[in-house]
Amino acid sequence: MICAVILGFTVTASAQTDNKAEFKFVEEKHDFGKIPQGKPVTTEFTFTNIGEEPLILSNVQPTCGCTIADFTKTPVLKGAKGVIKITYNAAVASVFSKTIVVTSNAKTPTKNLIIMGEVMPAAAVAGSK
Secondary structure, three states, X not given: OHHHHHHHHHHHHHHHHXXXXXXXXXXXXXXXXXXXXXXXXXXXXXXXXXXXXXXXXXXXXXXXXXXXXXXXXOOEOXXXXXXXXXXXXXXXXXXXXXXXXXXXXXXXXXXXXXEEEEEEOHHHHHHOO
C-alpha cells in the first residue's frame, strides 16, 4: 500500500512537469555575415510554445551593452508564437559572437541565443558593392 502511494506521488509530480511551457525556436543562432560598421542590424528569433502551460518570458538579457533586446511581454499560449527581436550596434570593426540569455517559466528555464558576424569598416563594405 505504501509503495502504491509513493508511486502515485511520483507519477503525479512527473506529469505536472510534463505540462510546463516549452520553447521551439525556428533558429537559436543567427549569422549576420558581413555588416557595415556604424549601422545597427536587427534579427528576430521566432518561437512556438510547444508545452501545455502559457510561456512567460521574465527576462531577455544581452551579455553586452552593444545589443538591445525586445520581446513578447504577454504570456504565449500553447501552440502560439512569440518573438525576441535583437538589435546589434556594429560600432567596432571586428568579428563578433554575442549571447542573449532568455529566462522564462519553461521546462528549460534558461536558454541562450547567439548572434554572430563580422563588422567591416564602412569604406570596405561600400567598396565591395
